[in-house]
Amino acid sequence: MNIEPSSRRALVTVIRPRNASRYAPLTSWLLTLPLLATFAVGFLYPVSKLVALSFASGSESYLRLWGEPLYLSVLTTTAMTAAAVTVFCLVLGYPVAFAMTRFKGKAAIITAACVFVPLWTSVLIRSYAWIVLLQRNGIINDSLQGAGLTEQPLKLLYTQGAVILGMTHILLPFAILPIYATLRTLPPDFARAAANLGADRARTFMLITLPLSLPGVFAGGILCFVLALGFYITPALIGGPGSMLMATLIGQQTTVLLDWPFAAALSTILLTFTLIIVFLFRRALSLSKGFQSVH
Amino acid sequence: MISRQITHACNLACLIVVAALFMPARLAAAQDQIVIASTGGAYDRALKEAWFDPFTKETGIAVTIVSATNAEMRAKAAAMVKSNNVSWDLYLEGEIQAASDAHREVTEDLTAFCERFSTKTDLVSNACQAGGALLQSTATLLVYREKDEQQETPATWADMWDTVKFPGGRAFPNFDDPWRVLAAALLADGVKKDELFPLDVDRAFCKLDEIRGDVTLWWKTGDQSVQGFRNGEYDVGQIWLTRARAMKNEGLPIGWSYKASFLVGDRIALIKGAPNRENALKLVEFWLDNPVVQAKACDILSCTPPSTQAIALMSDQARESMPTTEEIKDSVIIPDATWINANAPLLLKRWNEWVR
Incomplete structure (x- = not known):
């Protein structure tokens, strides 16, 4: 079969790359197709079913939701908790990420293990570990009393503070890894140049390293925040009655009352809220000059 | 060299995971079996020892236990019925929830099945109801x-x-x-x-x-x-x-x-469209018909069985912790x-x- 040279050329450009560093459009589509298909079947389809379910009886579920101050107030608490956890994760995670880029040999391996091993451990086990530490006659209370700092055991477990502590611990790797990834791509020449021009270490960090690592900080922050919004197991195990989060309410409607349309409406609200936050973060990111100078 | 070995190991692991994912849920399912969902732990062990094992010995029907919390079981059973993909036969539900409308939508009405127990004088009056058979109180x-x-x-x-x-x-x-x-x-x-x-x-x-x-x-x-x-x-x-x-x-x-x-009690409920419905009903019947089985389970769990004959068969120690008839009449709510x-x-x- 003869193919016209021009159309043949066109076909070749679709399948074969124009230059070596890029895939041709069709090839890249074919390569991403399995992922896209999985995404459509495993995520888009169920989520659209969920949204449809929330409208099963018209907008009744949503009207009920707005009519109850409880749900909005819990949504606010959820957002505040997630924000607090994100801030703690970034503040605690940045120095670790920074240190990881400087360490070599054994120190690097040990730090990496300290970050990854908790990440690979089940959330359930890590939450139970906090119960062991924080309970009335746990290690922390025993040491405080042993040192004579407190007379009565402190109420540490089943508090909002315990929830924030536990969630920060679980989400810390999600802040450390993106920051580490960004810091690693920064050429050491930048810092050297700054030093050459007379900047001391603190000034170099504040003016060069920190601004350039902001994309990683944003990426880590948004990962932590979005994951924290949906936390369920940790607040259930180490939280008290005061630490009621959105996921707790969704769980109640799903399993206790079997009111799935209402549970779906609550989930849709949480999802919409999450998407809005992600969108706002992106807007903030694209306005940040530091971001564009790197990518 | 090492990295290549790691790649090989990862490939193998991926293959195994993929193979496991596509494996039929009930591979070579036994012909005679029942799947029952229960709350796990000591509760399951007691029921298995006292109730399921003797049943399997007598009938040859294997009993598979699935563990979950009450709320999880309720949600999962409802999801199975809604999606027309029922893989459990029986599950345990709290006495109160078993009387709800939502429960009726998910489980089979046992009224007809319960008639055969109406002549059994040792059973308490609510031992078998539409929402399920009484396991214990x-x-x-x-x-x-x-x-x-x-x-x-x-x-x-x-x-x-x-x-x-x-x-x-x-x-x-x-x-x-x-x-x-x-x-x-x-x-x-x-x-x-x-x-x-x-x-x-x-x-x-x-x-x-x-x-x-x-x-x-x-x-x-x-x-x-x-x-x-x-x-x-x-x-x-x-x-x-x-x-x-x-x-x-x-x-x-x-x-x-x-x-x-x-x-508060637990009921044994039959899910609508249960794959092993007949066997499951046999298992329920085995419980209600056997005071010895009930006594043994409740001895371990310190519960009150549905049969008065079973209460008489229980150990003195277990009976001591049970409320007296007087207490039930005057104060137990x-x-x-x-x-x-x-x-x-x-x-x-x-x-x-x-x-x-």
Whole structure:
């Protein structure tokens, strides 16, 4: 079969790359197709079913939701908790990420293990570990009393503070890894140049390293925040009655009352809220000059 | 070289995972089997030893146990029925929920099946109902730490509210089913047993405000109530009898009072469209027909079996911890399931608003 040279050329450009560093459009589509298909079947389809379910009886579920101050107030608490956890994760995670880029040999391996091993451990086990530490006659209370700092055991477990502590611990790797990834791509020449021009270490960090690592900080922050919004197991195990989060309410409607349309409406609200936050973060990111100078 | 080995290992692992994902759920399912969902742990072990194993021995039908919490079972069973993909046959459900409309939508009406037990005089009158067969009854009740032999011990819900006479932290359940806490508050406030239902929710929350500051533990799981007592987090609490009994067996100084108790039971429900329906009904029949089996299970779990003959067969020690007929008549409260089910969303909403 003869193919016209021009159309043949066109076909070749679709399948074969124009230059070596890029895939041709069709090839890249074919390569991403399995992922896209999985995404459509495993995520888009169920989520659209969920949204449809929330409208099963018209907008009744949503009207009920707005009519109850409880749900909005819990949504606010959820957002505040997630924000607090994100801030703690970034503040605690940045120095670790920074240190990881400087360490070599054994120190690097040990730090990496300290970050990854908790990440690979089940959330359930890590939450139970906090119960062991924080309970009335746990290690922390025993040491405080042993040192004579407190007379009565402190109420540490089943508090909002315990929830924030536990969630920060679980989400810390999600802040450390993106920051580490960004810091690693920064050429050491930048810092050297700054030093050459007379900047001391603190000034170099504040003016060069920190601004350039902001994309990683944003990426880590948004990962932590979005994951924290949906936390369920940790607040259930180490939280008290005061630490009621959105996921707790969704769980109640799903399993206790079997009111799935209402549970779906609550989930849709949480999802919409999450998407809005992600969108706002992106807007903030694209306005940040530091971001564009790197990518 | 090493990295290539790692790549090979990863490829192999991926293949295994993919293969496992596409494996049919019930590979080579045995011809004669039943799948029953139960709450796991000591409960499952007792049922297996006393009920399932003898059944398998007699009939050759294998019994597979799936473990989940009550709420998970309820949600999963409902999802199975809705998606027309039922892989369980039986599951255990609380007495109250088993009387709800939502339960009826998911489970088969057993009225016709229950007729064969109407002539059995040893069974209690509610042993077999549309919503399921009665597995056992137990109580949620007032427990306290035994301090000094001579001292008076708390006996009623009013005593639980009396923090002067009975000092120490208090514990209440907070597992999304708040009626028993509200009911205790009303009884403490002087409401009579016969006038308890329908619950006066506003009055109950007012009474609860009084004790809120003394509550040192709001437990979500039975395990928390046990761990809290061991740690000395509370001295007087409302917990499950089965857990209190387990702590007593461990040698902990715990006592309880039937003067402040609610009767709650578990039912065995048959899911609509159960794949092994006939076998499952045989298993239910085996339970109700065999006082020996019931006695053995309840000896381990310290529960009250549906057959009076079974009670007679139980050990003296287990029978001692059961309420006497007198206590049941005068003080043990049987909750109004219809009212609780009709008001469940409202109760939970009010509870959420109050507790947080």
